[in-house]
Amino acid sequence: MNQIFKITFFLIFTIAAVDAQNHDPKAKSLLGEVKSTISEYENVYISFKYVLENEEENIYQETKGEVTLKEEKYILEILGIKRIFDGEYLYSISQDDEEVTISSYVDKTENTITPNNLLSFFDKGYNYKLDIKQNKYGNEIQYIKLTPIDSNSEIKYVLLGIETNSKHIHNLIEIGKNNTRTTLKVLNFKFNIPLAESFFSFIPTDYPTFYMNKID
Secondary structure, three states: OHHHHHHHOOOOOOOOOHHHOOEOHHHHHHHHHHHHHHHOOOOEEEEEEEEEEEOOOOEEEEEEEEEEEEOOEEEEEEOOEEEEEOOOEEEEEEOOOOEEEEEEOOOOOOOOOOHHHHHHHHHOOEEEEEEEEEEEOOEEEEEEEEEEOOOOOOEEEEEEEEEOOOOOEEEEEEEEOOOOEEEEEEEEEEEOOOOOOOOOOOOHHHOOOOEEEEOO
């Protein structure tokens, strides 16, 4: 689960000198439009398909998930695990194990993206340029190829597909140095949806029989 969570929302936020970055002006402009569009939304809901494959290792894994985001808060559901981040604590809820793991949120690595930076991960840590353009189901998708600045990154490159009309992210394809291919395909995208004030709150009474495991 941790590996899937890490790769699904993966992106590198390595600290690097700004002048070391190599940005295609057209790609930079398009990414700026994406960020500007997303920043105008009060909240975002995304359902997605996740595929992890490595032919050499005979690995193929496919699953679906969904995430709702508002500012720094989020709720992510994938593989039977529900994660709630209320801005202070992260609650990982396993229905199968009847256990809730509670931890204070600390971003201990800059080598992963979390759900709340999924839509703006390209701000730092990458060189990028325009790649191929495709037409899918009537939508024009412009791909941008992002290459990590950090030479120690486990990632070879990332292809980010952007719908040119809506300026929404269509999909993300990550190619690892070990030839693992990870694809995150957006199935449904909604924004400014009505949310209860307590939507991102963890309610202990909803899990009366669950073991509460506070790890820090």
